[in-house]
Amino acid sequence: MTHLDPKAGIGTLAVHGGQSPDPTTGAVMTPIYQTSTYAQEALGQNKGYEYARTHNATRAALERNLASLEGAKHGLSYASGLAATNTLMQTLSAGDHVVCGQNTYGGTFRLFDKVWRRHGLEFTFVDATSVVEITGAFRPNTRFVFIETPTNPLMQLTDIAAVAKHARPRGIRVVVDNTFMTPYFQRPLELGADVAFHSVTKYLNGHSDMIGGALLLHDDALHEQLRFLQNAAGAVPGPMDCFLALRGTKTLAVRMQRHDENARELAAMLAEHPRVSRVFYPGLAEHPQHELAKRQASGFGGMISFIPGDGSLEAGRAVFDRFELFTRAESLGGVESLVCHPASMTHAAVPRERRLAMGFMDGLLRLSVGIEDVRDLRKDLEKALAAS
Numbered sequence: 001m002t003h004l005d006p007k008a009g010i011g012t013l014a015v016h017g018g019q020s021p022d023p024t025t026g027a028v029m030t031p032i033y034q035t036s037t038y039a040q041e042a043l044g045q046n047k048g049y050e051y052a053r054t055h056n057a058t059r060a061a062l063e064r065n066l067a068s069l070e071g072a073k074h075g076l077s078y079a080s081g082l083a084a085t086n087t088l089m090q091t092l093s094a095g096d097h098v099v100c101g102q103n104t105y106g107g108t109f110r111l112f113d114k115v116w117r118r119h120g121l122e123f124t125f126v127d128a129t130s131v132v133e134i135t136g137a138f139r140p141n142t143r144f145v146f147i148e149t150p151t152n153p154l155m156q157l158t159d160i161a162a163v164a165k166h167a168r169p170r171g172i173r174v175v176v177d178n179t180f181m182t183p184y185f186q187r188p189l190e191l192g193a194d195v196a197f198h199s200v201t202k203y204l205n206g207h208s209d210m211i212g213g214a215l216l217l218h219d220d221a222l223h224e225q226l227r228f229l230q231n232a233a234g235a236v237p238g239p240m241d242c243f244l245a246l247r248g249t250k251t252l253a254v255r256m257q258r259h260d261e262n263a264r265e266l267a268a269m270l271a272e273h274p275r276v277s278r279v280f281y282p283g284l285a286e287h288p289q290h291e292l293a294k295r296q297a298s299g300f301g302g303m304i305s306f307i308p309g310d311g312s313l314e315a316g317r318a319v320f321d322r323f324e325l326f327t328r329a330e331s332l333g334g335v336e337s338l339v340c341h342p343a344s345m346t347h348a349a350v351p352r353e354r355r356l357a358m359g360f361m362d363g364l365l366r367l368s369v370g371i372e373d374v375r376d377l378r379k380d381l382e383k384a385l386a387a388s
């Protein structure tokens with residue numbers, strides 16, 4: 001392993017963390033070990049590699065890199081973000097209880113509500129902007145509290161340190177979905193959380209060209225259990241995807257700086273715009289949790305939601321259909337700017353009444369602000385809004 005000062009900055013860790021020249025050839029970049037199996041020299045003798053569900057050097061390099069970014073002792077990577085969450089649930093047994101934010105990622109809610117409930121796990125979904133609501137849901141059989149901060153698309157926050165302070169003495173593990181902020185801006189483990197979760201698909205990979213997930217943690221016992229399940233249940237990522245994610249993380253620091261810079265400028269512009277009735281961005285002083293956002297994270301990221309005009313579907317559609325540089329698509333966190341209409345796309349399964357009760361109007365639009373020149377993004381946004 002390249003010798004790295006453990007106090008090295010995150011830009012340095014992104015490039016070097018867990019990386020070393022390939023032992024066979026000295027290749028500077030980790031090769032794509034595209035193999036399912038490994039030769040034995042003699043009966044019972046191998047180089048520590050037997051079968052690629054269990055061991056793959058490209059995957060191991062990615063896991064070490066992601067662990068170094070989150071400042072974690074252990075890292076595990078999975079075939080998708082949901083495969084990572086699924087494996088975490090596989091550590092529980094029927095009768096165990098999980099507390100989760102009600103405004104969590106739709107796929108997480110579906111996995112808990114439609115799959116794991118059927119297998120006897122119990123879930124309570126709460127308003128996770130309130131620490132009192134979260135801790136009030138704790139029971140003797142609660143094992144995990146699963147929080148996503150900020151949430152999608154309303155950009156609501158949870159106070160990670162406050163939740164951890166209440167959960168840890170009770171032996172409840174705190175899991176934080178850190179997908180939106182990335183370790184560049186938010187450090188869940190340093191705030192007292194037990195597990196940092198990522199959809200690697202988003203900012204960590206950053207180029208919209210693979211699907212992956214990760215769990216980063218200090219706890220040796222939980223790591224051992226997860227490592228066993230990674231092999232026993234088999235939700236592993238392929239080596240090519242691990243290589244792509246590793247290539248992506250190298251530029252995490254510079255990408256996140258630019259996403260944040262661009263989003264701050266567009267959020268400020270939207271907040272002033274006469275045809276926008278509301279903007280959801282933790283970096284704006286009018287965001288109800290702006291102080292928490294400043295305390296808990298060192299930046300605000302690239303995600304903005306806003307309500308054009310009167311919030312109707314028509315007002316949203318008029319703007320949505322006029323974008324030219326922003327691509328109309330689901331997902332987020334890539335170098336390219338995307339615009340999404342959550343009510344018909346990512347959140348189509350959420351009942352309308354539930355959406356409206358949260359202030360999530362029919363016409364709400366969500367931007368994943370990319371790293372293009374901000375003046376071009378601004379022009380595109382202004383033109384789209386002029387049509388509303």
Ligand SMILES: *Cc1c(COP(=O)(O)O)cnc(C)c1O
Nearest residue numbers: 080081082105177179199201212
């Ligand atoms: C995309 C996403 C997930 C799920 O990850 P996949 O890689 O799509 O399985 C979970 N949480 C958040 C916040 C996400 O954006």
